[in-house]
Amino acid sequence: MKHSFIDQYSDRDSFIHQLDPRTKFITTLLFILAVVLTPPNRWLVFALYLFIIAVLILLSTVPIRYVLKRSLVIMPFVVLIAIFIPFFKEGEVAGSYNIWLWEVTVTYSGLQVLANIVIKAWLSILSLILLTSTTKMTNLLKGLEQLRMPRVMVMILSFMYRYIFVLVDEVMRMRQARDSRNFGGKRLWQLRTIGNMLGTLFIRSYERGERVYAAMVARGFNGQTRTLNRLNFTPADAYFGVGFSLILILSSVFNLLY
Amino acid sequence: MHIPDGFLNIATVATTCAVSAGGVGNAVRLANKKLGEKQVPLMGVLAAFIFAAQMLNFPIAGGTSGHLIGAALAAILLGPWAGVLIMSCVLIAQSLIFQDGGLLALGANIFNMGIVASFSGYYIYRLVTLLLGNGRRGTLVGGFVGAWGSVFLAAIVCAIELAVSGASPIGVVLPAMAGFHALIGIGEGLITVAVLSLVLATRADLLQLQRI
Secondary structure: OOOOOOOOOOOOOOHHHHOOHHHHHHHHHHHHHHHHHOOOOOHHHHHHHHHHHHHHHHHHOOOHHHHHHHHHHHHHHHHHHHOOHHHHOOOOEEEEEEEOOEEEEEEHHHHHHHHHHHHHHHHHHHHHHHHHHHOOHHHHHHHHHHOOOOHHHHHHHHHHHHHHHHHHHHHHHHHHHHHOOOOOOOHHHHHHHHHHHHHHHHHHHHHHHHHHHHHHHHOOOOOOOOOOOOOOOOHHHHHHHHHHHHHHHHHHHHHHHO | OOOOOOOOOHHHHHHHHHHHHHHHHHHHHHHHHHOOOOHHHHHHHHHHHHHHHOOOEEEOHHHOEEEOOOHHHHHHHHOHHHHHHHHHHHHHHHHHHHOOOOOOOHHHHHHHHHHHHHHHHHHHHHHHHHHHOOOHHHHHHHHHHHHHHHHHHHHHHHHHHHHHOOOOOHHHHHHHHHHHHHHHHHHHHHHHHHHHHHHHHHOHHHHHOOOO
């Protein structure tokens, strides 16, 4: 396993890392809910949320550059979905351009909607990055199980987390082999190669799944998984959870009043 | 097609979350009842397979690229409810690990790429195999049409959710999403066919697994 891209900084030891995964998951969910529910154009509230996230990232000792880089990888997809909005929203015209045969108009209200969506998506993405880079995936899954996520899903996710690395290694080896054999040419031909690669990968994954199951049964697997690490909810979790929720409630009340 | 947080309004978030929770709950119930413990590691490895397969991008017109969704493939092999379960796990992992798709938007994403894509893919496939027979030709044609249909329908539902939330007018987002994904669907279809034909050639027994 050469790439720990998944929960890269989750083995550090900060205040945020020590919080119970359940506390972190629920506060992240509340935070995203508060962000999504914020009415448009409350720039002050958005600034407050950004400030909270920035403080938490600083507390967590996860490098800010890493968080920003991760969030910027996703943002192009967000902008791609949202890019049409300013051109089609009705309202006061901000500018009108002739692109070849089309007359394109951009409206102020459209630009505002775009800005709101992009900032909301960005804040949510930052909070999710904070969650996964301060929580080990195994602990997060254990927390989710105790928050009543169905056992079968937790188990599928645990197997998935375990085998993603193996399969990604496999994909990279196949990709290297493909590229070293002059991969290219017509699109249809590329699809055929990719199809064959995925077919091979599928058969290999399936057979690996069979071997894994046989190995587990040989070691006494009967549908239960047992782990040694226990989660514990400490006073720090209670303080953090209550404090964080209070800030969110106050800002929501502020939103309603003004 | 992964919707981030911030695009959907709260009514759409609540509706899709409720529908997806019901669908996933039923899938879990059926899996517990009908599938043995043997299928759990298998579904986990298959979910990891779909996750890894989504890393291989294929080129589409105009410099853009798409990647496999995999719902139709999972549903054809293990049945639509198992497809829902596998795709939900893939989408949860993508949202948590890569922030690809939001956390509150998970309900919508599971509905589009899990429920709609699995069921449409599976039943289109079944319809074609009913018409053409269960042989190699029926399986491959069914796989292609099912995979294409699953991507296309999921994109349409996704466009409707975005339009209902006021993120984009329906007259723009629907043709854009439908047109773009009609192209991506061809890639999905061809890859699904390639996987199915390789499975038929080497491990034909995998097409006779217990389905839910």
